[in-house]
Amino acid sequence: MNYLLNLWRLPILSLVLSSLILGAMPAQADSQSKRIAPIVTAEKSIAAEQLIQPGVERNFSATDRIVTSETRLAQSVKVTPQLEKQILEVIRRNPDVLLEVLQKYALEQQQKEQKAQAEALKQARRNTKALIGNSPTTGASQRQIVMVAFSDFQCPFCATADRNVKQFMTKHKDKVTLVYKYFPLTQIHPEALPAARAAWAANKQGKFWEYHDALYANQAKLGESFYVETANALKLDLKKFNADRKIADDAIVEDFKLGRKLGVDGTPTFILNGEVVTGAASLADLEKALAQVTKK
Known part of the structure; x- marks a missing residue:
């Protein structure tokens, strides 16, 4: 589950799903958007997890991830009400296909992040x-x-x-x-x-x-x-x-x-x-x- 929030980067699907979720919690999104800027901006890159390792404190904000992604996507993807309706209908009729797409994307993102982190650790060892x-x-x-x-x-x-x-x-x-x-x-x-x-x-x-x-x-x-x-x-x-x-x-x-x-x-x-x-x-x-x- 570590990387599922990265799914909001999927263009049209991301925009539609995030709009549905945000509709259910506008007050929370508004409250979080007013948090202190410098550190919160960096914190939004943390992936949310369902299983928390004992002895470790983590800071997660699913809504922050959704708000940020929706804003970015809205600037690059134009979704008409008709298209949104069609996409939602496809999702309702094909939930298994949707799940397969999401799982594949999550796995790809996990592999990319692990590779990037391994390389960063290697560079850290070389250049203390x-x-x-x-x-x-x-x-x-x-x-x-x-x-x-x-x-x-x-x-x-x-x-x-x-x-x-x-x-x-x-x-x-x-x-x-x-x-x-x-x-x-x-x-x-x-x-x-x-x-x-x-x-x-x-x-x-x-x-x-x-x-x-x-x-x-x-x-x-x-x-x-x-x-x-x-x-x-x-x-x-x-x-x-x-x-x-x-x-x-x-x-x-x-x-x-x-x-x-x-x-x-x-x-x-x-x-x-x-x-x-x-x-x-x-x-x-x-x-x-x-x-x-x-x-x-």
């Missing part, structure tokens, strides 16, 4: 410098073994995993480079984006990891007063901190897009030299991934 970019890092300076963490500061599984990551990095700090990437799931975590902005601003003053630790240790307190309080506690220049928070979105969206390109669809997700670990990774999970990449 580009993968890291300007993201905050800690651990080994050699950057031969790089573990990239795609995480959300309001995700409880991320906080759990972070405790295990700390143990892992304490043991392997001379071997592994840890990289943090922002992957805020704003539609289920209202403070995910503000917290990411605050951490990004703290990083501009060299205090990312201290701020990172404070956010995970105080998830119940996330909010504007806590962000300012933490900035003051870390002796940040508050004027610069507030100014930097206002320009953080582009960098956060870039991390989000990179995650999607690499196949990330939930938090936390760790990519250790191409080995992927998802969910509230245990110390044993991380050790296993390290053993795999060390063999290569």
Whole structure:
């Protein structure tokens, strides 16, 4: 079911089906269209799933996918009322054929995405410098073994995993480079984006990891007063901190897009030299991934 929402890209069929569904939920579509722009735009590329893996938080919006696709298709496909009526009649008379078409398309899309993600992971292993970019890092300076963490500061599984990551990095700090990437799931975590902005601003003053630790240790307190309080506690220049928070979105969206390109669809997700670990990774999970990449 991961890729069924991609079916809205089928031109005429997509427009007809989406119009039927949207007719049943206009209020929801209107509400979602008013969400904060930068991260939501990136989030609309996440494919919805019916089966949620334990220990992973995902953010899905079927209506966002439908609204976006319908708008795009409406600009390129002209469907008259008569043609729409004919198409609906064909669908009613041939449901099995429709299902076959949808299943075939879903399989093709799944294969394309898997191939693209595999290639992206391969490129990430080859060019760790580009993968890291300007993201905050800690651990080994050699950057031969790089573990990239795609995480959300309001995700409880991320906080759990972070405790295990700390143990892992304490043991392997001379071997592994840890990289943090922002992957805020704003539609289920209202403070995910503000917290990411605050951490990004703290990083501009060299205090990312201290701020990172404070956010995970105080998830119940996330909010504007806590962000300012933490900035003051870390002796940040508050004027610069507030100014930097206002320009953080582009960098956060870039991390989000990179995650999607690499196949990330939930938090936390760790990519250790191409080995992927998802969910509230245990110390044993991380050790296993390290053993795999060390063999290569």
